[in-house]
Amino acid sequence: MKKKYLIGNWKMYKTVQEAVVFMQQLLPQLEAIRPLAICDTALALYIAPSFLHLPAIAALLGDQKSIQLLAQNCHHEAEGAFTGEVSAAMLASIGVSGVLIGHSERRNYQKEDHPLLAKKIKRVLEAGMQPFFCCGESLAARRSGNHKAMVQQQLQESLVDLTPKEIETLVIAYEPVWAIGTGQVATMEEITEMHTFIRGILSNHYGVGNVPILYGGSCNPQNAAAIFGCADVAGGLIGGASLEADQFVKMIMALLA
Template identity: 60%
Template sequence: MMHKYLIGNWKMNKTLQEAMDCIQYLLPQLEAIKDAIHSINLNLVIAPSFVHLWPIKELIQHHTLIQLAAQNCHHEIQGAFTGEVSAAMLASVDVKYVIIGHSERRIYQKETNDLLASKVKKVLAAGMSPILCCGENIEQRNTGEHKTAIYHQLKGGLVDLTLQEVQKLLVAYEPVWAIGTGQVASLEVITEMHDFIREILLEQYGMIGEKIPILYGGSCNAKNIAAILNGSNVNGGLIGGASLQVNHFMEMINNIT
């Protein structure tokens, strides 16, 4: 049975104390339902701010139910890049996953497919798993160019990967028009796009493409998460705002276990 993923992307939220309180509240509740979590092969991941990675790593290091992700990394190995964080730095604090190409970074930091392809390679070289995000904006959706946009994002962001590297890859589909808006893509749209992404991965990597997890991100919440994860080729959720409230995040976990 393929693993399922629930990844909480905290974005630029929470002070250190708030982050610590959240994890300390979450851990005993996860331990109480660990058998249910294991029974569905659910991987739980938190992506906090860079400055919170080490303190949270210290909290969770003796727990197997939750892992760390970073929200980004730099596309170079090291160097004079003030304010940036390398893949090797992240790996050194036990980060397991790195989110690459989130729509907010594509929009605000103008990240290109070529740049993201370099980041994917750096993450893999450091022994972590990249979560490459893709998604269309409302204009592309309305003009029927949504599949073309996704195709180019995946083809451009996944370049020169070995079959061994591909096995560490995750993809997240996040329609830009549904992120933080409360507007959730219909189950029909989610199924259509996840099936399309699976076709691209199969085309590019053969049967290995069948095993690459595809996550959905876009205004997921406790009420809709179970239905979304039951969809064709939906292997998990990349959760934004709904992961910030620990009770709500825990409710999401309970609703899928």
């Protein structure tokens, strides 16, 4: 059985207190799932909260590995006079397992470009964490038929300095921008086509065949089973549907179905 991944990206939601309550609700449910022998081997679960939440959740998790912490971002330099920023090494020092890189909201609002994202990936790897690289096309690119070219450029220009061995450590999350938080979901054919295309780029350009490719974009308990059943979909990067513990557990069960 190939490993499956599920990431709850909380974005800028929840106070620290609300985050603690969520985890207190979630962890017993994960313990109930554990007898199925899934959490530590066949399924990798992650929560990506605000920077502020990370220490409190890390303290709750302790040594258990049923769910791991991701950061939503890190700075592209190792350290320096960058007020308000957080380095990869800082995140690794509190037990964070990986970092989301290149989410469409940061590309859009913070104007993060491919060279910057390439530097961030390097910093995450240097800190001993796993990069979770996001890619996906805009609505304009989809409508014009340039969606594949846009995703290929994102991959090639952001992974340009990586060796095949480094690329093998990545997780790729395909997120069509027009489907994020809109309620619109790519069709199963569109999802399968793009995941197959991304797989081809990784294989043909880098000689890498085992990188997990996740889907993100208005995925919820109602459509999750169908999406997770598509070829080359190794799991999901979940936004709104990850904000309630019961909903998140439903997504886990859909992934295991």
